[in-house]
Amino acid sequence: MISDANLGLIMYAIALMNIGAIYAILSLGLNLQWGVAGLFNAGIAGFFAVGAYTSAILTAPDSPDFLGGFELPIPLGWVGAMIVSGALALVIGAATIRLRSDYLAIGTIGIAEILRLFLKNEEWLTNGVRGITTVPRPFQFDQPLLSELSFLGMTLTLLLIAYVAIERSVNSPWGRMMRAIRDNEVAAAAMGKHVERRRLEAFVLGSMLMGLGGALMSQYFRFIGPEATEPFQITFLVWVMLIAGGAGNNRGAILGAFLIWAIWSMTELVTRQLPPDWAVRAGYLRIFLVGLLLQVVLQRFARGLLPERIRQRIRP
Amino acid sequence: MLIDFINNYLMNGIVLGCIYALGAIGITLLFGILRFSHFAxxxxxxxxxxxxxxxxxxxxxxxxxxxxxxxxxxxGVAVGIDRAFYHPLRNAPTIVAVIASFGVALMIRSAIQVIFGVEIRSYARGFERPILLFDAVRILPRHVWIIGLTVVLVVGLQLFLKMTRLGKAMRAVSDNPSLARVTGINTRAVVIATWLIGGALAAAGGVFLGLDTQLDTNLGWNLVLPMFAAAVLGGIGQPVGAVLGGLVVGIAEELATYPFFGGQALLSPAYKSAVAFAILILMLIIRPTGILKGRVF
Incomplete structure (x- = not known):
């Protein structure tokens, strides 16, 4: 039999894996945008939140507090999340993608900020600051361990599907074209490649993955509230994950997600031991240190743990 | 009706516009000279x-x-931050510095949160009696100060840029960095001057906003979007444009909540920052060079 203390530890490890896997999906989405296509998305939280709320509204039971009562099956919630975040990316990308990447950064920050206001203020739709607390979660059993494990199986399967799909497309002619555009836009355009169109595709696909990540996160916690759109929790952590793991390398993106999440989550265990007044401050100190970690990686290990591999194949 | 409009909306808009302008000048100068968007x-x-x-x-x-x-x-802190975090990345693609600036933004904010805590603060308590002009227009003394000091700072900056050797060098680097370098301009001094000016004006804007409203640790992050909108609207690399852009964005945000049609506010005050975003997107589509013909990134 498993003792209680061990069970707690196992549950913690599984929860760590679960959230890590969801972050890995977000990180893969960002890798498609930044690592492969060179597109700067500074509003990951916005696409994440749209996905989370869309899937919550589509699948949650009827409630007087927010729009709902559709009670669709959970996979349809994922599909809906991906469609809405993709559509949002299409609109914002169409306006800014032809300009230098700084503009896309401002555009995506803007979208994320406005969504934050929107989700907080439109109570009829989202229940305002209280959020949606009845998001259904798949695989609920009497045994918490079994529920956690089967949810982990689901997230890992989705992560694997996303990984294989992206890996294949990155190694396809489409992926090579994307990297060509990223590395030398003028040359790619001169070769007759449709630069803006390809970029928009990568941006929309990446944002769809972020929407899926949002849907999964809301299901895991059975809750989504407007603080999910706070720039730190999602946008910044995912950036650190991708840069540390190795932008341009899908395995690096996944490794970075699990690693940074583990560091982030385990340092919380330490700060939780502190007295309350110090715990709050130590929480901010943790954020400071993550910021510093990013600077160190950018300056010293710019290519990340698993750098992008360019396959050199010389054809006669 | 008109008086109410001026007292409660236009004045607030001008004050907010001054604050945006002070930040947008730094953003536009930094972009012109170092060629990256400074999100911190x-x-x-x-x-x-x-x-x-x-x-x-x-x-x-x-x-x-x-x-x-x-x-x-x-x-001083701005120069130190440049030294520690942006200077080592000078040879990397500029977008790397943009990523770093997000990290710096977070580091500054969390350092403030560790030291000062997250409670909302203010400089001084007390009620200010408005100054009455023409028996109708009311202006708060602090608003007079904010507007007056902004004018002084902006005029001072213009004089510096047009009259002094260093100011002219800054404009030259902004116009054409490689030409400036081959003509022997001291790029290092220009970079340091840019950070000093940007940092000092940003501090003035921050103090003014804290004075007009309250101090909280998200104060600055909430300004990023309207300030970039102002910089783009005015034309990137153009300090005067940034001032105009700041005023337009600030006034537009306040006026958007004025009940032009009947009793309803045109736009719920909760969505003020959506105005800045709309202006930004509109400018990017119609005229990315901005009012004063700045540079397109």
Whole structure:
């Protein structure tokens, strides 16, 4: 039999894996945008939140507090999340993608900020600051361990599907074209490649993955509230994950997600031991240190743990 | 009706516009000279505001007296941040510095949160009696100060850029960096001057906003979007454009909540920052060079 203390530890490890896997999906989405296509998305939280709320509204039971009562099956919630975040990316990308990447950064920050206001203020739709607390979660059993494990199986399967799909497309002619555009836009355009169109595709696909990540996160916690759109929790952590793991390398993106999440989550265990007044401050100190970690990686290990591999194949 | 419009909406818009302008000047100068979007600029304003608060606590003087100290201190920190975090990335693609600036934004904010805590603060308590003009227009003394000091700072900056050797060098680097370098301009001095000016003006903007409303640690981050909108609207690399852009965005945000049609506010005040975003997107589509024909990134 498993003792209680061990069970707690196992549950913690599984929860760590679960959230890590969801972050890995977000990180893969960002890798498609930044690592492969060179597109700067500074509003990951916005696409994440749209996905989370869309899937919550589509699948949650009827409630007087927010729009709902559709009670669709959970996979349809994922599909809906991906469609809405993709559509949002299409609109914002169409306006800014032809300009230098700084503009896309401002555009995506803007979208994320406005969504934050929107989700907080439109109570009829989202229940305002209280959020949606009845998001259904798949695989609920009497045994918490079994529920956690089967949810982990689901997230890992989705992560694997996303990984294989992206890996294949990155190694396809489409992926090579994307990297060509990223590395030398003028040359790619001169070769007759449709630069803006390809970029928009990568941006929309990446944002769809972020929407899926949002849907999964809301299901895991059975809750989504407007603080999910706070720039730190999602946008910044995912950036650190991708840069540390190795932008341009899908395995690096996944490794970075699990690693940074583990560091982030385990340092919380330490700060939780502190007295309350110090715990709050130590929480901010943790954020400071993550910021510093990013600077160190950018300056010293710019290519990340698993750098992008360019396959050199010389054809006669 | 008209008086109410001026007192409650237009004046607030002008004051807000001055604050945006002070931040947008730094953003536009930094973009012109270092060629990257400095997303930590809002948090640099927060830093200035809190350094002002520390000054008030330590000296017990009103914030107007400690303002120059806060500006100088923030300018110094700005140069230090450049040295530590942006300078090592100068040879990397500029977008790497943009990523770094997000990290810096977060580091500044969390450092403030560790030191000052997250409670909402203010410089001084007390009620200000508005000044009455023409028996109808009411202006708060602090608004007079904010507008007046902004004018002084902007005029001073213009004189510096047009009259002094260093100011001219800054404009030259902004126009054409490689030409400036081969003509023997000291790029290092230009970079340091840019950070000093950007940091000092950001601190002034932060203190003004803290004075007009309250101090909280997200004060600056919330300004990033309207300030970039102002910089783009005015034309990237154009300080005068940034001032115009700041005023337009500030006034537009306030006027958008005015009940032009009947009793309903045109736009719910909760969505004020959506105005800045709409202006930004519209400019990017119609005229990315901005009012004063700046550079397109």
């Amino acid at each position: 600029h809002g948090d640099m304003m927060t830093l200035g505001a809190y350094l002002g608060l520390a000054g008030v606590w330590i000296t017990g003087q009103p914030v107007w007296i400690v303002l120059p100290i806060a500006m100088a201190a923030t300018a």
